[in-house]
Amino acid sequence: MTGQEPDAVLSVENLTKDYPGVRAVDDVSFSIQSRTIHCLVGENGAGKSTLVKMLTGALKPTSGTMKVRGADYRPGNPHDAREGGIATLFQELHVVDELTVQENLTLGMEESRFGFLVKSDLDRRVVATLKAIEPSIDPATRVSRLSVAQKQIVEIARAASSGASVIIMDEPTAALSEREVERLFGVIRRLRESDVTVVYISHKLDEIFDLGDAVTVLRDGKHIATKPLSEVAGRAELIQMMIGRTVFQSYTPRDTVTDDTVLVARNLSNHLLQDVSFHINRGEIVGFYGLVGAGKTEIARAVFGADRFTGSVHFKGKDIGGSPERAIASGIALVPEERRTQGLFTSMTIRENIPVMNLRRLSNGGVYRSSAERAAAVEYVGKLSIATDTIEKHAEKLSGGNQQKVVLSKCLFADADLLLLDEPTRGVDVGAKTEIYAIIRDLADRGNAVAVFSSELEEVLGLCDRILLLFSGSLEEEIANGPEVDVAHILHVVTGGGEHAVQ
């Protein structure tokens, strides 16, 4: 696998990337054959995105080499990567809505004489490329009139016409409908015919079997296998490679789980969710597990009243749908997915952050009690052992784990009976993770209901009493956690192998 195969367009050798305290990519070597669709799979945290960032010049490897057609390739920035013939299609699109398709395709590559634009064969070339991969898009149309899927294709055409020999696509189907996915696949296949290699990253295993020529599996930063998909026996084998023999056994059944239902959600539907119904009991930790785009955050936000939806949410028998204000008032608190942008007031101190969800508690007839605020801050800094020398420290200066503890403190201070925790340990170091898990268990032990929305299987398996599996906005299956839980089955369901998805 490490050798220079004759037809390799891109290869990496002994590639390693260290972050402080973590080795994200560990001695990875493999090569990608020219004119193939090469899939890259692995669980969250397997090292896929770090690898892609190194290939596109956004990150520098700690050690190891990368080669393009046998020549050393050391991109210092994304521009170098383009020069080297490697283009990336990111999830967020970089097209200018106000320009036409053709103007977008030639953007930044126009030729001019004395500052005036001149015609060149460039226009003919880009139009030819676009026609070759997607004839239905008129080059004279304004991009603002195209759908997301079509914009994506324009961006692919731009990459292809700028001479890229490798195009990396990171979860390109996340925002597409089924028909659009089919069309994108057509485009990708035609790219292959026109000598472009595609590196395709997706969580959806069906897509990989449908589209790919070869697959590379990463797990915990290590290279597990690279082989033609024709040699992979099926989903089960791929899943096996992705999860390995990792034993997830930190779950111990908890005896505080009750039958006393506090939350009933019925037929939640919106732009992503399809008819999701579930309930949560007092003293219980319920996990919502699914991949990117499965609808975890959408469920949390719907229950919290932060997004619009149809269906009903009853908390302690009362309809509370509407707004975060009403949700908090009736005893629900949310730890949002994005800590820095949604959960934390980074320019404020710890002391100011902690009471934000329940400021009324610190106010007497409108007069704010600063001494009570200080006391509360000291109390929670102690209770959750937030590592800081002063409660006057600005939240932005704390580590990820301590920031998350501040966000948790906000929710605890709100005296919520139901906590919705969206990715509670994302970007948090291992030590703080363990502490946060202990806090969550303690909350449930004291009779609170907790919902954990996570894309980390280990987290859900270690923490939750009951696990709801999601795929593409619908609730596929509910399983009870325990020693005999079938990990392969869970992965089968959340990658689109469940009953619903077949229909």
Next chain:
Amino acid sequence: MAVMTQTASPDPVQPASGGDRIARFFREYYIYFVLVAVVVLLSVANLDKFDLFERGNFLNQNNIINILRVSAPLLTLAGAFTLLMVSGYIDLSVGSAMSLSAVIYALLAINGVPFLPAFALTVVAGAGLGAINGFLVVRLRITPVIATLITLSLYKGLALLLVQDGVSAIKSGGGLKMPSWFNTYGRVGTFLELPAAFWVAVIVTVILIVAQNRTLLGKYAAATGGNPTAAKLSGINTGAIVFLLYVIVGMTAALAGIARSSFMSLGDPLSGDGMELTAILVVLLGGTAFSGGEGRVIKSFIGALIIMALTVGMLTLVPAYFQTLVLGAALLAAAASNHLVSRKESRS
């Protein structure tokens, strides 16, 4: 929940290291040093007789009273404007709202409405103008700069419309006469030889300082400006807070208009022109972040004193047309220092 637990760290209430403390001290109190420096500079530059307090010198009592008297409109506005900017919003229409209020107040007075009702009605009108801004921004979701640029134009147009053709302002003449009490409020000393308008500015500022430090309004405003998304997800009704702050700004603009109108003894439809820029200047000078989240009412009050001392103090030194230039330079300095401070903080 109420049980207090002892922490592992020594005492989390205590501030950090020495260097940190000096930086924090400077950031906290620099505006007072600037005020002192400006006063000293102007005293020395204007010194034309030996005794500092003699007539003709900057620190002369009459000069000080004069400065504070003309400062009343700006001092009234600065606090509310600060709270609005702390919540991440802006009101470019304050100057026009002030002009319109001045005209309304003068119109009421000249038509025989007594002081108190005229005063109250004008303040209510100012609240209405603020409510219109709040409606455009919160309900219709028009970008604050655009929305208040629109009302800047509307309010100014309305003020001009209320003044008859052929005259430049509401004043005695044509059978109508300004009542004799009209200029008492803004001009005649009541306490410590300073007029009521100045003391109203002080009272408004004190109320807003208390509101900022000791009530939920201040907390909510800071949260809204600090991180609007997190504020909403924390259950704060950010729309209601912003609306309320626009109304408060409108009311202080009306108070400023009354003060100016009374001081000049006429209802000038252009009397508030440019006030929005001065207000922004003052608030930035006081260290309020343009992006919201941070800022203190008291510091803007001091900032307003600095600007007014500069404006009046420079009158004897440089031609009047230089003033705008100097104020522009001061704004640049304030914006630059604001930027430098935040850059330094994000680096540490």
